[in-house]
Amino acid sequence: MEDILRPIYQERASQSNTLGVLSIEKKQKSFSSTDSFDAILLIIVREADKPLFIKHYSYSDKKAAMHIITEEQLREWILLGSNRKIFEWINDSKILFDRNEFVAHLKTELREFPFYGRKIKMGVEFAKLIRRYVDGKALFENHQYLDAYNHVVHSLHHLARLAVIENGFHSELTVWHQVKQIEPEIFKLYEELVNSEETLEKRLELLFLASEFLIHSRTHLGAAHLLDILEGKEYWSFDQIMNEKEVTPYSVDLEVLIEYLIDKHLIEVVKAETKGQGIFHRYYKVREKLL
Incomplete structure (x- = not known):
């Protein structure tokens, strides 16, 4: 494979803009x-x-794909976990070209998973x-059980990934395999649900009760990054929080998280008068x- 594709990647490797070239071959039992x-x-x-360019090739009776990705896009995928295959690709890849050991350092970084990145x-x-849990509970209380079930399944996935990250690992495609070993209590909840x-x-009712405890026990850890940022100023408008660069990854889930943290007495609301009588910023x- 490498010999056949060499002309393609050698051309890219010769360009000063290229940081690294990796090859990933299909595993025998994993498409x-x-x-x-x-x-x-x-x-x-x-x-x-x-940020991403993909091209497909055929050779003999096989097929290959070339993914050209910017460093910024790669970092975003790693941070947000929005492309979970990337962890497997980087870990299992063969390095064909590595400018100034960029790829070697990246592999080390993923393996060691610095605490700040985890946070x-x-x-x-x-x-x-929190978004999935709150929306799921609202649907449950309105007797929309199938829709509530969908949200609960997703909330358990997020809870599982949170537990994996908390233990210093990247949450991969096989998150339930990871969780079964790291946090069997969460795995058991998932099994009971399905x-x-x-x-x-009844399943949803029991799960909401159990989830509430597991979520509550992780609130300080899960909210630590956002609270650290908010401690940088005396008080914030929502727009200021939303446009803070480090908060951007929270996206559409930011409002519901802040309301949850208000409910848990970790954030408080400050009211300021407006020109309108009885309405406040x-x-x-x-x-x-509290000491």
Whole structure:
């Protein structure tokens, strides 16, 4: 495979913009890791007109895909976990070209998973968890059990990923395999949800009770990144929080997370008068810790 594709990646490797070239071959029993292709060429560049460019090739009776990705896009995928295959690709890849050991350092970084990177990822995962949990509970209370079930399944996935990250690992495609070993209590909840012979209503009712405890026990850890940022100023408008660069990954889940943290007495609301009688601006600050 490498010999056949060499002319393609050698041309890219000769360009000063290219940071690394990796090859990933299909595992014998796993089509999903390479999206059914026999080989993936992953080319990392400093910058490009598009953050991701993909081209497909055929050779003999096989097929290959070339992915050209900017460093910024790669970092975003790693931070947000929005392309979970990337972890497997980087870990299992063969390095064909590595400028100034960029790829070697990246592999080390992923393996060691620095605490600060974990803190941001836990915050983002916790925000997604709260969104799914709150929306699912509202649907449950309105007797929309099938829709509530969908949200609960997603909330358990986020809870599982949060537990994996908390333990210093990247949450991969096989997150339930990871969780079964790291946090069997969460794995058991998932099993009970999908395998129990109880009615759907009863399963959801029991799960919300159990989830509430597991979420509550992780609130300080999951909210630590956001609270650290908010402690940088006396108080914030929501727009200021939303446009803070480090908060951008929270996206549409930010509002529901802040309301949850208000409910848990970790954030408090500060009211400021407006020109309209009886209406106030709403600001947010980290609640002072009681001694």
